[in-house]
Amino acid sequence: MNTQVVIKVENLRKTYGATIAVEDVSFEVMEGEIFGMVGPNGAGKTTTIECLEGLRKPDKGRLSVLGLDPQQESRELRRRTGIQLQESNIPEKMKVWEALDLYASFYPKTTNWQELLSQLGLEEKRNDSFSKLSGGQKQRLFIALALLPDPELIFLDELTTGLDPQARHAIWDLIRLVRDKGKTVLLTTHFMEEAERLCDRVAILDHGCIVALDTPQALIRSLGTGERVIFNLYETLTPGFEKALGTVGRIDVQGERITVDGSPSGSDSLVSDVVSLLTREKVRFHDLRTEQPNLEDVFLSLTGRKIRE
Amino acid sequence: MKNLIKMSWMEAKLFLREPIGAFFTLVFPLMMLFLFGTIYGNEPTAYFNGYGTVDVSVPAYTAMIIATTGLMGLVITMATYREKGVLRRLRTTPVHPLTILCAQVIVFFLMTLLGMVLLIIAGKLVYNMRFEGNILSVLAGFVLSCLSFFALGFILSSLLSTARTAQVVGMVILYPMLFLSGAGFPRELLPETVKKISTFLPLTYVVNLLRGLWIGESWNLHWSEVAFLSIMLVAGVLISVKLFRWE
Numbered sequence: 243m244n245t246q247v248v249i250k251v252e253n254l255r256k257t258y259g260a261t262i263a264v265e266d267v268s269f270e271v272m273e274g275e276i277f278g279m280v281g282p283n284g285a286g287k288t289t290t291i292e293c294l295e296g297l298r299k300p301d302k303g304r305l306s307v308l309g310l311d312p313q314q315e316s317r318e319l320r321r322r323t324g325i326q327l328q329e330s331n332i333p334e335k336m337k338v339w340e341a342l343d344l345y346a347s348f349y350p351k352t353t354n355w356q357e358l359l360s361q362l363g364l365e366e367k368r369n370d371s372f373s374k375l376s377g378g379q380k381q382r383l384f385i386a387l388a389l390l391p392d393p394e395l396i397f398l399d400e401l402t403t404g405l406d407p408q409a410r411h412a413i414w415d416l417i418r419l420v421r422d423k424g425k426t427v428l429l430t431t432h433f434m435e436e437a438e439r440l441c442d443r444v445a446i447l448d449h450g451c452i453v454a455l456d457t458p459q460a461l462i463r464s465l466g467t468g469e470r471v472i473f474n475l476y477e478t479l480t481p482g483f484e485k486a487l488g489t490v491g492r493i494d495v496q497g498e499r500i501t502v503d504g505s506p507s508g509s510d511s512l513v514s515d516v517v518s519l520l521t522r523e524k525v526r527f528h529d530l531r532t533e534q535p536n537l538e539d540v541f542l543s544l545t546g547r548k549i550r551e
Numbered sequence: 552m553k554n555l556i557k558m559s560w561m562e563a564k565l566f567l568r569e570p571i572g573a574f575f576t577l578v579f580p581l582m583m584l585f586l587f588g589t590i591y592g593n594e595p596t597a598y599f600n601g602y603g604t605v606d607v608s609v610p611a612y613t614a615m616i617i618a619t620t621g622l623m624g625l626v627i628t629m630a631t632y633r634e635k636g637v638l639r640r641l642r643t644t645p646v647h648p649l650t651i652l653c654a655q656v657i658v659f660f661l662m663t664l665l666g667m668v669l670l671i672i673a674g675k676l677v678y679n680m681r682f683e684g685n686i687l688s689v690l691a692g693f694v695l696s697c698l699s700f701f702a703l704g705f706i707l708s709s710l711l712s713t714a715r716t717a718q719v720v721g722m723v724i725l726y727p728m729l730f731l732s733g734a735g736f737p738r739e740l741l742p743e744t745v746k747k748i749s750t751f752l753p754l755t756y757v758v759n760l761l762r763g764l765w766i767g768e769s770w771n772l773h774w775s776e777v778a779f780l781s782i783m784l785v786a787g788v789l790i791s792v793k794l795f796r797w798e
Contacts, residue, residue, distance in 0.1 A: 295643065320645040330640035333632070335568040336561070344561050347554040348644040387640075 245272045247306075248395055248426045249294060254303035256289050263289040265450035267303075276417065276427045278437040280537075281447030282545050287430040288328055290447070291399050294428070295325055308395055321349065324393035326384045328400045328430075334373035338364060338383060341372065342390060349391040358386045361416055363409065377404040385413060389420065396420065398429040402436060414440050434538035438462075444537070448545045461540045469512040471502045473520075473530035483523050490515045554646060558654040566658055572624045576666045580612040581673055587736075593678040598739060602766065605678040607737050609670045610761035614696065615734040616666040618754050620659045621700030622707065623721045628655065629708035630717035633798060642797045652705070660697050667693065683767040692764045692773075696757040699780040702787025703753065709794035733758045756780055 249271035256264040264286040271277040279287045292298045294305060296312035296319055305312055310319045332341050342355040359365050362382040367375060375383065381404050388396055401417075402410045410433075417440060421427055431437050437444045438458040445455040454461055471491075475498045487493050491504020491512060504512050513532045520527055567573050584605065593603030632638045641651055674680030707724075711717040729735040731745055732754035738746065749755045760776040770777065 297639075297642065317645055317647075320643060325643035327636070327640060327643065330636035330643075332640060333565050333637055335565050340561060340564075344557055345644060347557040348646040384640075391644075 245274060247271070248273050248275075248308060249277075249428060250304075250306040251290070251294070252304040254290060254293060254305065255301050256286075256293060256298060257301055262450050264293070264300075267447070267450070267452055269445055269452060269455060271426060271428055273426055274421060274424050275442045276421050276429070276440055278441035278444045279428070279430045279447055280432070280434065280437050280444060280541060281430075285447040285545075286450040287447055288399055291397055291428065291430055295323070295397055296320070321391075322394050324388035324391050324396045326388040326396075326398045326401070328403075330384070332372050332383075334371060336372050337369055338372070338375070339368040341383065342386060345387050345390055351392065352390050353392040355386065355390055358389055361412075362386050363412060378406060378409055381405055382409060382413070385416075389416075393425065395426045395428070398427065401429050401431055402433065410436070434536065434541055438537040446541060446544055453544050454540070458537050462535055462537060465535050465540055465543060468503055468505055468535055470533040470535065471513050471516045471530065472533065473500055473516070473527045474498050475500060476526045476528070483525055486519060486523065487516070490519060555650050555653055555657075558646075558650060559657045562654050562658040563661065566624075566662055572620075572627075573662075575619050576616055576624065576662050577669060580616055580666055580670055583612060583615075583735075584608060584670055584673055585677070588674075588678050593674075593680065599737065602681060603678070604737075605674050606681050606766075607762060609667075609674045609680060610765040611734050611737065611758050612670055613667045613693065614732070614754060614757040614761055615729055616663050616670075617693075617696050617700050617757055618725055618728060618734060620663045620666075621697070621704040622725045623718070624662075625655060625659050625701055625704035626708045626711070626717045626721045627714055629705065630711050631714040633708070633796065634713050636798065639798045648795070648797075656698070656701055659701060660694075663697055664693070682765065684765045685767065688770070689761070689764045692760045695777065695780050695784065696760065699784035699787060700753070700757070702784050702791060705791035706787055706794060709791060709796060728752050728754045731755075753779070753783060 247270050249269075251270070252268050254264055254267045255262075263284075267286065267290055269277075279290065281287050289298060293300045294307050294312055296307075296316040299313055307319060308322055312319055336344075338359070339355075342359070346352045346355060359368055362385060364379065364382055364386065367379055372380065372383070381402070385398070385401070388398060398417075402413055405413065414436070417427055417429075429441070441458060443456065444458050444461060445452045446461070447453070454464070456464070478498070479495060479500065484493070484495075487500070487502060491502040494501040494503070502512065502516055504515075513530075517530070587608060588605050591604040593605035595601045595603050595606075599607050638651070642648075671680070671682075675682075707720065708717060711720055731741070731749045732738070732752045733741065733749065734754055734757075738749065738755075738758065741749065756776040756779045760773050760780070763773050763776075764770075
């Protein structure tokens with residue numbers, strides 16, 4: 243492929259006092275790509291993105307964003323990027339249209355913000371003050387402000403936090419549309435589904451380091467060809483049947499709900515192994531379904547299940 | 552330039568939507584004027600060297616507005632913008648930080664000016680206020696006073712991290728100063744010891760300068776006020792540039 247490197251990060255390190263926020267991170271983002279960073283709280287996602295935006299000064303490492311140094315050439319960089327921060331505000335009494343109108347005056351050229359408002363479902367709110375908006379509406383307004391300058395590169399930190407499923411899907415469509423116009427997107431997210439469905443490549447961060455980086459499909463494949471079968475029993479599990487089931491795969495019992503993880507034996511799939519066992523043992527069951535592993539499983543297997551912070 | 556105008560216009564609208572700030576800048580001084588005007592009228596008295604209560608109150612209340620906008624309005628706005636991340640959001644755009652600060656100065660200056668103009672109109676129409684100064688001189692003194700107090704406000708807003716503390720500290724500094732400097736009521740009413748304290752208060756210099764220029768006194772009589780306020784302005788700008796923080 244003949245695409246250009248838009249972001250190049252080499253050995254980024256950033257500490258706050260004794261806390262190491264980013265230990266050693268290197269990656270590249272290509273033009274026209276949606277690149278996602280996922281990771282538990284405190285993994286260093288926001289610090290990394292804010293170093294790239296030029297809002298924080300790295301302790302070590304070389305950064306290049308659109309060929310610019312985010313520290314030295316921040317004004318040029320800000321002209322060419324759109325940024326949505328994890329935490330920020332506009333004045334409470336400012337109206338939606340006023341915010342867009344004001345921010346539009348900062349850039350040499352902008353997209354049509356009336357169009358952005360309707361794409362983000364904020365048309366009816368254009369005359370409302372910022373303080374009257376719901377959390378999701380505020381979030382959509384910030385996304386509108388990030389897309390407003392029609393930037394070459396867009397940073398989105400915690401893109402869809404606080405949004406309902408409708409808004410989330412609408413925003414995914416909008417981001418894909420932006421990517422299809424040749425723009426590059428770097429985002430962080432907590433939603434694995436979002437990373438899996440939206441991102442071309444995903445970096446999983448933990449403790450200030452990248453623990454995995456690939457396309458979502460490749461990351462899932464790296465977990466192995468495992469399958470999962472879930473079903474409910476009408477009666478409690480007998481020890482004999484539990485033992486028989488144990489030969490098919492790893493089992494997890496939550497009351498009547500049984501989860502079997504495993505690989506198919508021979509050419510059959512795990513589900514046919516499980517179903518034939520159920521019929522042979524004459525066990526009555528309902529609501530049987532199968533699941534493929536997803537990015538969330540990859541994430542949990544790499545970063546563990548312990549709650550952070 | 553275009554975005555400075557746009558931003559100033561936006562900030563002016565926001566100022567007027569904030570009832571408390573607009574009240575203390577535009578309405579409260581008028582209420583004071585009508586209150587004391589009704590009580591004392593505006594007959595010349597020997598007590599005020601042949602001027603009436605309204606004649607001496609309008610420049611003093613102008614000083615009060617300057618102190619209120621500089622030490623409360625500006626400080627609270629900037630501290631709130633910093634605390635809430637409004638400045639942080641602006642920092643992600645190409646807008647120059649000076650544009651943001653200039654817009655604040657322009658808006659608070661114009662609102663202070665509007666407050667003074669309202670006082671003058673009310674004083675003229677209702678109490679037949681005497682004005683013997685030179686308009687340009689008064690304006691020059693007014694501009695110097697505003698800018699030096701705004702500089703002080705910018706320093707305070709950088710030192711105070713939350714809007715809440717900014718409000719408290721602003722009030723603690725402002726209120727005693729209003730009473731002791733002769734801005735809230737004429738300094739002729741103050742006992743001698745208090746007058747001595749008041750020479751340490753920046754607002755006293757504003758009151759003396761504006762009252763003097765109002766009745767046509769020459770700048771020569773007020774070089775100490777001009778020197779004090781100019782030093783405050785220059786030092787204030789230098790320090791606040793040094794202290795400025797986005798977040």
